Amino acid sequence: MTDALAITRDLIRCPSVTPADAGALGVLEALLKQAGFETHRVTFSEAGAADIDNLYARIGTEGPHITFAGHTDVVPPGDETAWSVGAFSGEVKDGYIHGRGAVDMKGGIACSVAAVIEYLRGNDGKPRTDGMGSISFLITGDEEDVSINGTVKLLKWATERGERFDHCVLGEPSNQEVMGDCIKIGRRGSQSGTLVVEGKQGHVAYPHRASNPVPDISRLIVALSDEPLDHGSAQFQPSNLEFTTVDVGNTAGNVIPGLARAKFNIRYNDCHTQESLRALVEERLAKACGNRIRARIDWLPSNSNVFLTKPGAFTDLAVAAIESVTGRKPELSTTGGTSDARFISSYCPVIEFGLVGQTMHQIDERASVADIATLTKIYRGILDRYFA
Template identity: 85%
Template sequence: MTDAVSITRDLVRCPSVTPADAGALGVLEDLLKAAGFTTHRVTFSEAGYPDVDNLYARIGSEGPHITFAGHTDVVPPGDESAWSVGAFSGEVRDGVLYGRGAVDMKGGIACSVAAVLEHLAANDGKPRSDGKGSISFLITGDEEDVSINGTIKLLQWAAARGEKFDHCVLGEPSNVETLGDTIKVGRRGSQSGTLHVEGLQGHVAYPHRASNPVPDISRLIVAISDEPLDHGSAQFQASNLEFTSVDVGNTANNVIPGQARARFNIRYNDNHTQASLRELVETRLAKACGNRIRAHIVWEPSNSNVFVTKPGPFTDLAVSAIEEVTGRKPELSTSGGTSDARFISSYCPVIEFGLVGQTMHQVDERVPVADLEKLTKVYRGILARYFA
């Protein structure tokens, strides 16, 4: 069966908890091969990380080239006894399909595949009636964990083969309350670090022989995070720096610790680059330390840079297709966390539009069958407009 509900069910029945594939990519590969796609199963490796299977499939050899991206890996189901149905059953009850990945994001992938198959069937097996145009799929099994051997390497592999993408639709669950309310057109960047403050360990009864880093790190936390990083931009909310833990590694109540550490994360907008952001925080730290406090920041490597797909013909045709099917004009949003769109944005403009994300990662993750059918129609509308 090539409808979205059947494809979602078949994918959900593959227990593809990262990095396991469990047959999920095979389900898609079989469907796409039968429709005339050239497919490639690509496995990437890196020392210290599990090998990951990925799938690239393309039909057509000319532009314009639209690619649908997504991931078939899922988070663990948690306590399976707490589920109303089997976590990997794909069971439909009262018009709702249950299972881990139904929303995030096997359902979105299923809708894009079903839409593409319907589009090709209506065009004699071609992306466009005149024979031009290309459609492809970039599917990874490494999004829910470290994202080392997935989309970022699949894109590099495709680029090395001469593949060029004009636009991308990523089927992540972008909608907040109801299908059609939100298109994600960008994401803030993410940068983490650890603030280290040096002291001098000693006995609490003799504080003059020690240097307590706890009051110092408290002052520095306030100095670094109290003043806003910015006030937002045209398409992004304000950047924010949040301290997430403070630790001195001390179990004794009569010992002044020798060091204190505080971890933090920054979600930043297009007012900053990664380099300028680090410089801003380091400048605040130096000013607050003066000549007395000894402190430094250890920055964590980050590939979560800020990006935005600005409004234009591509976003316009997506909005039009969504409004036609759902009756809603979606908001173009840059809110939320990170996704593989941060990698894709270096290769082509990308938007995220998928299902409603309210139950993703939860027990009894589920999607109304009606939403799967509507999302398929939206993708059909995008394809029709794209190749018009």
Template identity: 90%
Template sequence: MTDALAIARELIRCPSVTPADAGALGVLERLLKEAGFEVHRVTFSEPGTADIDNLYARIGSEAPHITFAGHTDVVPPGDEGAWSLGAFSGEVKDGYLYGRGAVDMKGGIACSLAAALAYLRDHGSKPREDGKGSISFLITGDEEDVSINGTVKLLQWAAERGETFDHCVLGEPSNQEVMGDCIKIGRRGSQSGMLVVEGKQGHVAYPHRAANPVPDISRLIVALSDEPLDRGSAQFQPSNLEFTSVDVGNAASNVIPGSARAKFNIRYNDCHTQESLRALVEERLRVACGNRIRAHIDWLPSNSNVFLTKPGPFTDLAVGAIEAVTGRKPELSTTGGTSDARFISSYCPVIEFGLVGQTMHQIDERAAVADIATLTTIYRGILDKYFA
């Protein structure tokens, strides 16, 4: 059961659609305890949200401390009848492991666990010969949903216990096309909001008695979208404001609506903080409104801040381990959506490196068996170099 493919198959067979655990953490707990890890199962809750089970396991008590992070929860399978093999079958066919979570990210967790167990077997169950060094696993069941009772609180819990991390590898599916083509060293922040334009309701036959917000919100959408927020930075592409819906809540064709709303999302880089970004957009709105248009922005709460692990010895170590196995020098990328790395980055430098992500969240999600073997070898190489 220390083989990565076998672990991945057992994890996939646990239908752990958020917030259900369905036994997935129990699989990890058993294997980690057998290997000598001190294992903690911690449940967090909050009014109005589901209770979430999490796992933290560590072997060793001194620095340097490397932690492997991940999540065992998965998105719903969709139409299970559309899958070539069962969504939670964990079956292998034509060189691919099928099942929800094969790529995102039970496969990555299985590889890191198999690599750590193999490393410890070869080193007398100790990270280093001098007795120093620590390996840990930080696993949540709350990444694919609201991310309230998962990694955020697990990190706080660990800090209160005196746990400190030197570096983290998060096994999200970072590779774009082939194994070894990409390491994520940062992510853009995410901020959503609602543009609200106030008008005056009235009959379309008497427009002088009304104030139509539809043309006004159209002008404001163009004004806020057209001018770039920045030109990008050394590690990040330019920030982007994207409107995603416009609504006036009007079912009648002969009534001028009283207000109009437009949802938007901004993916922003390290040229901004959340506060400075909001201030910039608010100022642009003020200018675009002039003295005539009445509009404001309702900002939605966000814990998706921008973060960056600057290139240095740790990223060089990971690049070297990847290149040694694949022959490819991976790109250091900051593209893509959000992940739990945004929380981990407040505690230690973190990189994301996992399987190829082309089928994540899709029907017939699958990972190449050869890629699972490759990723396990890469993780083992990272441990060898880290504790050398």
């Protein structure tokens, strides 16, 4: 096995279903220590959330400083009897390595570790002695769940120690169809809330004595959904508001309910801040309610803000490394859901580039052995160019 494939296998064999670590960080720490990194295991706690173990490792003391980020926690495997091989076997079969986390994102972490170790050895197999700058790893076990005791706190801890990051590569599975087709340079923000409409409970035979919130919440859902929030921006697709549930909590067929609720989520672009977005939706709600409907929005706290790494020297460097290995010039994309890049972007420019994400979170999640080799070469190319 190549180094990257062997590391991927060893990580998959740690059943680190969030928030469990199951030895995954230990695998990485041992490799990085052997390569000369100074390592730190840091555990964070907060009431109402699981304690999370994190790993920070760095080699070098000078700039420029590039960090590779990622998470070793994975989603549950689901029905393990439905897998063609063991969900945590790391078995190589038909050109793929199988197991939960192979794509999202133990394979990506393994490739970055293998590429860095190879880079530090130098082309002649001897340890580098030039003043190359610094390389670090920010690895958490808290990305697939609430993201409270992971990257956001690890970054704060590192900064308080005096760490400063110049650029970051996050190994999330960014490619859509084939290696080299996409780099994520930003993500839309995410904001959730609940629309609450107040009525008055009563008997269906005497509607004049009640106030039915069901027709009202239906009108408000249409009003808030129909009008676009914006028409997109230079780097982002349009924002969208999607209602996901409607609930009146009523089990009786002859009772008009007194309250109706509808949950929604907004994925918003850089036309808005979290504050301006909320103000816009509240304004539209007030207009739709008029003087008759009594409604409010209960907003949920959100740490998923919109971010963008503007195209420039760093993205050009990554594009050149990808194109030299794959022959493809990747699209600079801002599509998709949230990731820990939303936290990292407050500290330094960050791009997301990892494996092809087609099987992530699925039964029989798997990564191509060839893609793992390709990604390792790309990361090595990024390092060569970064420290040139």
